[in-house]
Amino acid sequence: MINLESLRGRLIVSCQAYPGEPMRDPHTMSQVAQSAVIGGAAAVRVQGLADIEQTREAVEVPVIGLWKDGHDGVFITPTLRHALACAKAGAHVVALDGTRRHRPDALTLQQTIDGLRAESDALVMADCGSLDDALAAVAAGADLIGTTLAGYTGEREKTVGPDLELLEQLSAADLGRPIIAEGRISTPDQARQAMQAGAFAVVVGTAITHPASITGWFVNAVEAP
Ligand SMILES: CC(=O)N[C@H](C=O)[C@@H](O)[C@H](O)[C@H](O)COP(=O)(O)O
Numbered sequence: 001m002i003n004l005e006s007l008r009g010r011l012i013v014s015c016q017a018y019p020g021e022p023m024r025d026p027h028t029m030s031q032v033a034q035s036a037v038i039g040g041a042a043a044v045r046v047q048g049l050a051d052i053e054q055t056r057e058a059v060e061v062p063v064i065g066l067w068k069d070g071h072d073g074v075f076i077t078p079t080l081r082h083a084l085a086c087a088k089a090g091a092h093v094v095a096l097d098g099t100r101r102h103r104p105d106a107l108t109l110q111q112t113i114d115g116l117r118a119e120s121d122a123l124v125m126a127d128c129g130s131l132d133d134a135l136a137a138v139a140a141g142a143d144l145i146g147t148t149l150a151g152y153t154g155e156r157e158k159t160v161g162p163d164l165e166l167l168e169q170l171s172a173a174d175l176g177r178p179i180i181a182e183g184r185i186s187t188p189d190q191a192r193q194a195m196q197a198g199a200f201a202v203v204v205g206t207a208i209t210h211p212a213s214i215t216g217w218f219v220n221a222v223e224a225p
Pocket residue numbers: 014016066076148149152182183184185203204205206207
């Protein structure tokens with residue numbers, strides 16, 4: 001089991017390519033993860049069983065693993081079966097949908113976490129979309145609370161940068177669990193603001209590991225200055 005203290009005040013890098021993209025390849029993603037570690041990432045977050053397996057082999061830092069299935073509703077490690085598979089593939093931390101929405105296998109979050117714990121010693125990161133999600137996820141036994149789904153579930157507005165107000169709410173709620181700021185953190189300044197708003201650690205994905213998006217940002221600036 002990993003020591004969560006190793007993540008306090010640190011950057012975690014999410015390395016994901018989307019279906020149909022050229023970089024959607026587990027070996028490529030493991031190389032991206034290695035590059036992030038060289039840059040100072042304290043942990044990496046990867047999607048898909050093969051990516052988890054290959055990244056586990058490639059890096060020494062903790063691997064947060066998830067399995068996305070679908071793209072609407074509950075799709076981040078949506079069922080116990082997906083969670084168990086992520087743990088079996090080698091994830092130190094299994095990231096899963098931590099919202100209060102109905103899950104495709106009809107289990108509750110608590111049943112999902114209990115089922116995972118019965119078979120593995122992986123920690124659980126609950127990807128939440130609101131303060132109420134986070135409170136429920138803590139009660140269900142999650143080890144880490146992520147703001148991953150803020151702005152994607154209809155409970156919170158989709159802020160341009162990170163949802164700093166939610167981070168402040170989570171921090172004031174004294175959840176007794178590390179709060180991981182994740183989602184739409186695109187600049188070092190936003191990462192700093194997330195830490196100042198009470199995050200235990202910050203996850204950055206797109207702005208570090210998704211060249212097509214980053215290129216688009218620059219194209220927009222150049223072509224419509
Ligand atoms: C909502 C959703 O599906 N989030 C996913 C969760 O794993 C990823 O697509 C994001 O890239 C990740 O959360 C990091 O966020 P950002 O790429 O904004 O730094």
